[in-house]
């Protein structure tokens with residue numbers, strides 16, 4: 001336990017005073033999200049009734065967390081900020097760079113060797129600037145934050161899109177790009193558009209096979225991957241108290257899958273129990289002094305439609321287990337309809353690998369319920385049809401699961417226990433397969449299932465479910481198996497049914513600590529080394545400022561068709577090793593995006609050679625000729641992760657504009673921070689006017705102003721021209737970033 005409650009001794013009394021001040025000025029009941037947001041205004045004198053979804057507001061978050069793949073770029077930027085120390089408590093977590101292959105021990109040893117230079121850099125920069133450092137194997141960022149740092153009523157940012165996991169302990173925790181994290185670490189204002197608030201009222205109580213994961217899987221189907229954009233999902237109602245704190249964290253974690261800014265639950269007994277179990281009794285005592293302000297005002301619950309922008313009701317007692325996928329986390333299907341869907345769509349029916357754990361579903365409750373199913377294999381004389389992989393979320397949970405016999409239960413059915421790290425969840429899975437061209441299905445208890453995300457194979461159909469359902473399907477080896485009603489045939493030829501999963505919310509004997517994974521900073525004189533010829537790390541040079549001219553005659557680099565997530569823009573997996581080297585990682589730019597003109601990936605027309613080339617190779621050639629280029633895309637461009645490489649790579653390769661039908665929130669901000677133009681069609685049908693050999697101009701930049709549209713001119717190859725209006729969401733400050741070349745340049 002590394003938590004230091006000193007800062008909270010002052011936080012909670014101040015929080016109470018701030019909320020009272022806000023209520024006195026706004027003169028109306030407040031939602032929980034509003035209380036926490038307003039209590040974190042950068043300047044308390046700025047209290048006014050901000051328009052949700054419209055007004056940009058400056059905040060002062062309490063802390064920052066960074067994972068190793070994004071921390072590299074965040075810290076490279078922080079080093080250029082001229083500060084001696086971080087302004088708020090911050091941590092780095094080594095979780096993304098460990099490849100899952102043979103099992104925890106060997107994989108960590110391999111990771112230490114292959115990533116030595118990066119780990120040393122992260123450790124030394126952390127030590128130098130006062131940042132806590134969690135070593136490889138210590139755990140996944142969100143699980144470690146939940147176990148050690150999250151606190152009710154707090155606000156944090158994290159350079160990872162699943163940072164909202166901490167909402168399970170009542171914290172406003174928001175995923176951001178590295179440049180945003182730098183704002184907070186330097187003590188500057190951190191800007192966010194005041195989010196809308198979606199209220200989700202929970203009633204009833206989960207039972208049987210249903211789990212907290214199913215709440216968010218169902219909600220993803222209701223809201224879709226865009227439905228939470230620029231909104232906080234605030235859970236309320238009597239059902240919230242029936243969910244464990246870790247179950248709440250799972251639900252908040254996957255709010256990222258509907259694009260929500262964050263998700264959160266009100267402070268309650270279940271949170272207090274978890275905080276005490278993880279050694280934070282003092283946090284509970286302090287939080288209880290302001291308990292009434294760690295939930296929405298009573299009037300909000302009485303008339304939710306008056307105070308929330310949208311209200312959704314879910315009755316936990318009626319909730320069925322869900323399976324979502326393939327290829328998108330919002331394709332939600334209740335288990336009772338899933339077999340029909342598999343057969344109708346011709347999904348590969350054989351379930352080839354089951355994967356449980358990750359930051360999403362690694363709680364004691366998750367693992368103990370899954371283990372209760374694993375134990376039934378021997379008890380009922382069954383066999384297990386598919387391999388099982390387990391990624392514990394932290395060393396604390398792994399050590400506890402080992403002490404309490406769960407790891408043994410998994411190993412007895414042949415599971416491979418991987419490192420306490422992301423592994424297969426981020427493409428760091430060295431999967432051995434007989435034929436990568438064969439369509440195959442996997443089920444995971446992770447959160448995301450975009451094409452190629454787990455194993456890099458486009459033929460893998462990934463489905464997301466609870467750990468319990470993942471385990472049942474692994475035992476059956478059949479996607480059409482419904483454990484609520486179907487039976488399995490055991491070695492005696494008998495038909496047997498799996499009993500409902502059971503498990504404990506928290507370990508009866510407390511958590512085991514496992515191996516120490518935390519390194520406290522030393523500060524001061526720690527030397528930071530970046531070799532000039534390093535292939536993993538590269539110091540950053542500032543991007544050039546805008547030259548004051550309109551952008552004229554830009555070649556179309558790619559017109560992307562369909563889904564274009566950050567995985568399509570800047571693939572993870574093997575490319576993770578270049579996350580600290582902008583030039584090298586730029587070679588993967590948009591390689592997963594589908595070219596609308598030929599339906600292929602990473603094959604675009606190069607006007608300089610009049611042949612087809614890779615997206616990055618073509619952009620590089622234009623850049624070498626001093627020619628800026630433009631990318632055109634469809635809906636929710638940049639959906640998925642917070643990785644700012646997806647914005648920095650195009651910037652580095654002289655792409656100046658992304659013109660899309662719509663953007664995902666974090667990515668749109670990342671583009672702005674890096675000095676790019678993120679524009680959207682006023683009329684989405686204009687997307688169809690853009691031809692493969694067009695040159696595009698963006699006019700009106702001299703008068704670039706908030707709320708004022710710009711004009712795009714298409715210069716067709718046949719000499720004709722067309723023009724249309726495009727819109728943007730830049731405010732004055734963001735326009736200053738564009739003019740300066742980036743937000744960092746504008747400091």
Ligand code: SF4
Nearest residue numbers: 162358359422425426
């Ligand atoms: Fe790691 Fe996956 Fe969680 Fe991201 S979602 S932090 S990759 S385990």
